[in-house]
Amino acid sequence: MRKWYMVVCFILLLGLMPSIMAANDSEDLIEVEAPPEDPTIGTSGPMKEINYMDENLEGKADFISLFTTDYGQEVFVKRLWVAVQVDSQNRVTRMINPSHNGQAPVWEEEQYLEIPDGGYVLLAHDDSWANKDFRKFLATNFTLGDESKLRKNGELISVRDLMTGEGPQARIELSNQALYTETASQTDVSGQVRNLVDGSQYELYVNGEDVFIAEDGSFTFPYTLESQTNYIDVEIYQEGQLHDRQSLIVFRKENLSEDKHVFLWVEQGPNARRFQTSDSIYDMLVQAKDAGVTAVALDVKGVEGFASYQKNDLTNRPYVSEMTAPARSGSNPDLDLLEEFIRHGHELGLEVHAALNVFAEGSIAHNEFAVLDEHLDWEEQVYRHEDGGDILRLRESEYGRSGALVAFVNPANEDVRDYQLRSFEEVIKNYDVDGVLLDRGRYDNYFADFSDESKRQFEEFLHKRGKELENWPADIFTYDGASRIDGPLINEWYTYRAQVIKTFTEEVRGLVDQYNVQENRAVELSAYVGSWYETYYLNGVNWASPNFEYDPRLQFPQEELYDEAYYETGYTDQLDFLMIGTYQRTAAEINRYITLGNILTNGEIPLYAGMALVNVQEPSLQREVFQAGLNNTNGLMLFDYSQANFDVIQASIKNVPYVKNYDLGISNPIDSHSSITGDFFNVNRNDNNLNVYSSQFGPTTGTNTWGVEAVVDGSGTVINVVNKQQAINWNWAQPENNNSVIPDGGFVISALDGSGIREKRQLVARSYQQGDQVRAALYRGFLDYEEEEFPHGTINFQGNVEVIGVGNAAVYLNEEEVTVLPNGDIEEELAIELGENIISIRIEVDGYITHQREFTVYGTWAELDLLEQLGELKDLVTEYIQHPPGIRQSLVVRLNKAEESLLKAKQFLEDGQERKALQEKEKARSALEKFTDHVQRHEGNHIKKEHAKKLVNKADNLKSLLDL
Numbered sequence: 001m002r003k004w005y006m007v008v009c010f011i012l013l014l015g016l017m018p019s020i021m022a023a024n025d026s027e028d029l030i031e032v033e034a035p036p037e038d039p040t041i042g043t044s045g046p047m048k049e050i051n052y053m054d055e056n057l058e059g060k061a062d063f064i065s066l067f068t069t070d071y072g073q074e075v076f077v078k079r080l081w082v083a084v085q086v087d088s089q090n091r092v093t094r095m096i097n098p099s100h101n102g103q104a105p106v107w108e109e110e111q112y113l114e115i116p117d118g119g120y121v122l123l124a125h126d127d128s129w130a131n132k133d134f135r136k137f138l139a140t141n142f143t144l145g146d147e148s149k150l151r152k153n154g155e156l157i158s159v160r161d162l163m164t165g166e167g168p169q170a171r172i173e174l175s176n177q178a179l180y181t182e183t184a185s186q187t188d189v190s191g192q193v194r195n196l197v198d199g200s201q202y203e204l205y206v207n208g209e210d211v212f213i214a215e216d217g218s219f220t221f222p223y224t225l226e227s228q229t230n231y232i233d234v235e236i237y238q239e240g241q242l243h244d245r246q247s248l249i250v251f252r253k254e255n256l257s258e259d260k261h262v263f264l265w266v267e268q269g270p271n272a273r274r275f276q277t278s279d280s281i282y283d284m285l286v287q288a289k290d291a292g293v294t295a296v297a298l299d300v301k302g303v304e305g306f307a308s309y310q311k312n313d314l315t316n317r318p319y320v321s322e323m324t325a326p327a328r329s330g331s332n333p334d335l336d337l338l339e340e341f342i343r344h345g346h347e348l349g350l351e352v353h354a355a356l357n358v359f360a361e362g363s364i365a366h367n368e369f370a371v372l373d374e375h376l377d378w379e380e381q382v383y384r385h386e387d388g389g390d391i392l393r394l395r396e397s398e399y400g401r402s403g404a405l406v407a408f409v410n411p412a413n414e415d416v417r418d419y420q421l422r423s424f425e426e427v428i429k430n431y432d433v434d435g436v437l438l439d440r441g442r443y444d445n446y447f448a449d450f451s452d453e454s455k456r457q458f459e460e461f462l463h464k465r466g467k468e469l470e471n472w473p474a475d476i477f478t479y480d481g482a483s484r485i486d487g488p489l490i491n492e493w494y495t496y497r498a499q500v501i502k503t504f505t506e507e508v509r510g511l512v513d514q515y516n517v518q519e520n521r522a523v524e525l526s527a528y529v530g531s532w533y534e535t536y537y538l539n540g541v542n543w544a545s546p547n548f549e550y551d552p553r554l555q556f557p558q559e560e561l562y563d564e565a566y567y568e569t570g571y572t573d574q575l576d577f578l579m580i581g582t583y584q585r586t587a588a589e590i591n592r593y594i595t596l597g598n599i600l601t602n603g604e605i606p607l608y609a610g611m612a613l614v615n616v617q618e619p620s621l622q623r624e625v626f627q628a629g630l631n632n633t634n635g636l637m638l639f640d641y642s643q644a645n646f647d648v649i650q651a652s653i654k655n656v657p658y659v660k661n662y663d664l665g666i667s668n669p670i671d672s673h674s675s676i677t678g679d680f681f682n683v684n685r686n687d688n689n690l691n692v693y694s695s696q697f698g699p700t701t702g703t704n705t706w707g708v709e710a711v712v713d714g715s716g717t718v719i720n721v722v723n724k725q726q727a728i729n730w731n732w733a734q735p736e737n738n739n740s741v742i743p744d745g746g747f748v749i750s751a752l753d754g755s756g757i758r759e760k761r762q763l764v765a766r767s768y769q770q771g772d773q774v775r776a777a778l779y780r781g782f783l784d785y786e787e788e789e790f791p792h793g794t795i796n797f798q799g800n801v802e803v804i805g806v807g808n809a810a811v812y813l814n815e816e817e818v819t820v821l822p823n824g825d826i827e828e829e830l831a832i833e834l835g836e837n838i839i840s841i842r843i844e845v846d847g848y849i850t851h852q853r854e855f856t857v858y859g860t861w862a863e864l865d866l867l868e869q870l871g872e873l874k875d876l877v878t879e880y881i882q883h884p885p886g887i888r889q890s891l892v893v894r895l896n897k898a899e900e901s902l903l904k905a906k907q908f909l910e911d912g913q914e915r916k917a918l919q920e921k922e923k924a925r926s927a928l929e930k931f932t933d934h935v936q937r938h939e940g941n942h943i944k945k946e947h948a949k950k951l952v953n954k955a956d957n958l959k960s961l962l963d964l
Contacts, residue, residue, distance in 0.1 A: 034141035088118030268302030292653035305370030362407035435524035443540035497540030498569035714745030775845035
C-alpha cells in the first residue's frame, strides 16, 4: 500500500512540475532601465521593476506595465497615466505625458497608443505625483530618441525573450463600470472584443452563458440580476483557450423609497460662532428646508472637545464659547445651540441628530484642547518611523509637533470610553434629539494606539485565540526607514482594534435602547465613516455588516485580513443607518463607492451618500453626483453648511439646471471706468469665489483664515482689508483671520482661490484700500434677454437693480439713461433690427460703475405670428362666405399662396439667403394684395360689408407685419 502511495505522489509531482516551474518563472525580476543621467560617467541608468506584462490593468494600481504585440496592436492610456513607446531598435519614439524639468506633466486626454512590431509600450500609474514614483520614473527619465533597456534578473534581454510567440490575445473592453448599483432587475453587459483574428473561432461567455459577438467585435447581453451583490465574469476564448476575463460587480438595490432623507451636516468649528441669535438659526434652517433638506446633523462635540450644548451634567465639558483660537472663538455663551436647533428644527418638521467626534479630543492645528490636557494618559501613543522606533504620546512625537491636525485618545482606554459614553448620555438625557451619530468613532490611523494598556488588551485578545505576543511592537510591524514592514500578527492587530470599536458601538447601542424603552422614545443611532473601506481597516473600523463575505474580485489590498474573526467585528447590526463619505470628485467614482457601501452593508440598513460640497461646487457636477446618491441610496448627507449654496443645492436635489438670477457688480476704485464682477451674494464662500455679504447674511462672514476681505461701512467707505499684504506679496506665513464683522448698512467683499491660486484674492487686495469709496449692486433680468430671439421692431426691456449698502442707482441702456422706479425696476422700449443686436447696459451707484456689460439679442422675422394669423384669416373666410363656394375657394387659394411663400422665406432666412427670403416675402405681399382686391370687389354683394371690413383689416395687418 505504501508503495502505491509513493507512486501516486510521484505522478502528482510530475503533474505539478509545469506549474512549479511557472511559479519560479514568475519570481524573475524584470526591470526597465532608463538612459544614464550622465553617459560620460557611467553606462548604467536608473532601473524600475515591471509589475505586469501584457495584462489587463482594470482594478490595479501603482505599477509599471509592459505591453507587447502579444497583447494586441494598441493599448489604452488613461488621462493621468504616463506611457513610453519603444520601437524594435529600443528607441523611444513617442511619449504620453512626459515631464518637463521634473514638473508634473500637462496631462493629455485618454487615448490609444500603438504597440510597435518588435517593440513595446511602457505604461505607469499611481495616485500621487508627489509621493510615488511609478509615473515619475517614466516621465522624468525618458525623452524621445532615448534607448530603453530591459533586464531579467539583472541580465540584458530583448523584448522577444519575454513574449510567448502566440501572437495577439483577444481582449475584452467593457462599457460598464466595474462596480455600480442598479435598481432594475436587469442590466446590459456590453463592450468590445479586440484583437480578433480572421478565421479563428471565438467564444464569449457571461457567467457561462454564450454571447453573440458582432462582426466589429461588439456585444450586448441582457443579464438578469439577483437581489443584492452580483458578481459577473465575462470571458473570451479562442479555439477553446481562455484569453481574457473581466469581472463586473453589480449591486441590485430594491425597494428604495421615493422619499429621500437629505441631511445637512453643521460642523462645529467653522459654524458655531456664526449663530449669534436664535433667529439666525431659524433663518438658516428655513433656507435649508426650502432647498430640500429634511434633517440636520449638528456637530455637538467637535474635534477640539468642546460641546455645542450647555446641559453637561455628566461630563462638565466646556461650552464652545470657551474656545480661544482666532478661527474658532466668538460663539455666543448665552445661546444653547443644540437646544435652539431642536426647537426650530422640529417647528419646521426637520429631524435633528447630534453628532459627536467620539475619540477626537483636541485640535493641534488650532491649539485647542478642551479636556485633553487634564488627561494626558488618555492621549494616543503612536509608533511612527520619524521617532526612531520610540512609542510616544502623540504631541510628543515628531508627527504631533509638525504634521498632525487632530489629537486622538485611545479607544481601548476604559476611562476614555466611559467619558465618551457619558457624553452621549447627557445629550440623550437632556435633549429631545432624533438621533445620535458617531463621527471619528475610530483610531487615528495604523500607528496608534501602542500604549501599555493596548498591549495588555492585545495579549489577552491573542491568548483567547491560542496565540502569543513575542516581540512588541515588531510582531505587528517595524520600519525600514519610512517603509512599514508588517509582522506576523498584523492582521490580528487590525482585528483586535476593530473589535475595540465594535464593543464601544455596542455600548452606545445599549444606552440608546435603554432611554428609548424607559422614556418611550425613538432615538436613532448612526455613524459616519469614510467610503474607502478597502483601507479603513487602518483606522480600526470594520463598518461592514457581520454578514458580509469578501470576494477576491473586490481586489482589496489586504485580502488575507478578511476571515471569520474579522467579519465578526462588523458593526452595522448596531446601527439604525450609516452615512458614508463619498467625497470623491466625479459621478463615476461616487457611484463606485456607493456600490461598495451597498455591498458591504448587504442592503441591511439605510445608507446615505455623503457629499463634500467643497468638491462639487460646479452646479452641473453637483446635480450629477447628488442624483447618483439619491438614485442608489436612501438619501444624502451634505458636508457641510459652511460650504452650502442653497440655491444650487435646491436645483441639484430637484434635478433641474441651476440658473443664477442675478449679476453681482462692485465698483473698482483703481479704474473708475470698469467694475468687478462677483460670484455670489450672501452665500457661503468656497474656493474660487468672490462674494459680497450684507448684514442680512448675519453678523459676520463666517469665513476662514486664508481669504482676502474688504470691509465697507455704511457710508460706502473701506475701513479694513484683511490679508491685503499677504496676498499682494504672496506671503502667508502670518495670515489674518477672516470672519469679518459686516457693518450695519455696509457690506464685505470676500475672495478665496483654490490652493496656490492668486487671482481673486490678489484682485481684491490690489483693488481696495482703506478710505476708498465703494459701491455694489445686484442686477436682475438680463437672463431673459441674453442670446434670445425677439420679433424685430421693439422689445419691452425689463430688469431690476438692488443697491447693496448705501447709494442711489442710475441705469443706462445703449448710453441713454432710463427711469429707475423706487423698487429698482426698470422698463424701456428698445428698437431692434433683424439679426444681431448689441445692447449695452451700465449701472452706476452714486456715480460709481458697478455693472458695465454688453449682451446680444437677435431680431427675427415673426413668421409664426404671420402663419398663425393667416390661419385665422382662412377660418374667417370659411365662416363668412358660404355661397358662392367659388369666391370662398378663390380667396383661400390666395391665402395658401401667401402661406407657401412665407414658409419658403423662413427656410431661406435659416439658410442665410436673405435676398431670396425678401423675394418670397414680396410674393406673399402680392398674394395678400390680390386677396384684399378680391374681397373689396365682392363687398356688399356676396360678402357682407362688416365681414369684408374685418377680412381687409386682417389682411392689412398681415402686410404691415411683413414690413417689419
